[in-house]
Amino acid sequence: xxxxxxxxxxxxxxxxxxxxxxxxxxxxxxxxxxxxxxxxxxxxxxxxxxxxxxxxxxxxxxxxxxxxxxxxxxxxxxxxxxxxxxxxxxxxxxxxxxxxxxxxxxxxxxxx
Amino acid sequence: xxxxxxxxxxxxxxxxxxxxxxxxxxxxxxxxxxxxxxxxxxxxxxxxxxxxxxxxxxxxxxxxxxxxxxxxxxxxxxxxxxxxxxxxxxxxxxxxxxxxxxxxxxxxxxxxxxx
Numbered sequence: 001x002x003x004x005x006x007x008x009x010x011x012x013x014x015x016x017x018x019x020x021x022x023x024x025x026x027x028x029x030x031x032x033x034x035x036x037x038x039x040x041x042x043x044x045x046x047x048x049x050x051x052x053x054x055x056x057x058x059x060x061x062x063x064x065x066x067x068x069x070x071x072x073x074x075x076x077x078x079x080x081x082x083x084x085x086x087x088x089x090x091x092x093x094x095x096x097x098x099x100x101x102x103x104x105x106x107x108x109x110x111x112x
Numbered sequence: 113x114x115x116x117x118x119x120x121x122x123x124x125x126x127x128x129x130x131x132x133x134x135x136x137x138x139x140x141x142x143x144x145x146x147x148x149x150x151x152x153x154x155x156x157x158x159x160x161x162x163x164x165x166x167x168x169x170x171x172x173x174x175x176x177x178x179x180x181x182x183x184x185x186x187x188x189x190x191x192x193x194x195x196x197x198x199x200x201x202x203x204x205x206x207x208x209x210x211x212x213x214x215x216x217x218x219x220x221x222x223x224x225x226x227x
Binding site: 004033040041042043044045048058090092099100101102103104105106 | 144
């Protein structure tokens with residue numbers, strides 16, 4: 001199993017541009033999550049999904065959108081990128097009935 | 113307001129000795145706690161967890177202790193090895209409304225194990 005995969009690994013965006021961060025998992029997990037980690041800080045939840053077609057906001061959802069059309073994929077969309085969105089983004093997945101989450105390698109995004 | 117606090121940003125330990133990483137929480141409804149380990153340029157890796165119905169959970173060199181009355185948990189690594197050098201995150205979860213609860217993370221403690 002590849003686990004949780006994320007693309008791209010790195011990206012530089014100009015202010016106002018848009019992009020989609022891709023996340024896929026092959027563990028048949030129902031739950032998927034997007035986090036951001038700023039320097040010296042813990043991970044903050046952006047959006048999560050409890051299954052295909054169901055998404056909900058986390059702690060810091062502003063400026064982001066998600067969709068979940070399949071169990072495997074959970075893309076994160078940034079519209080009108082701002083410098084405040086410069087961060088490392090982690091996708092995670094978890095099985096139903098368990099609290100453990102399994103993380104991808106992350107995407108380092110810089111907005112200038 | 114931080115619900116999960118790791119008050120030590122860094123910890124340095126000699127190889128072979130015990131590493132003790134601490135975590136405090138404020139929400140008494142948290143019922144499950146986890147520790148993650150993170151190497152640079154990688155995603156966090158699940159290490160060990162504990163339910164609030166227990167006060168200790170052990171897995172090899174790693175033991176997590178939970179003191180509910182003090183709202184405090186700690187991760188003990190014995191013996192410490194240079195490969196344990198990483199950032200350790202404490203996370204907590206509250207089960208509610210049929211949801212399995214999202215994770216609230218602390219800011220992390222950077223552990224350096226010196227040969």
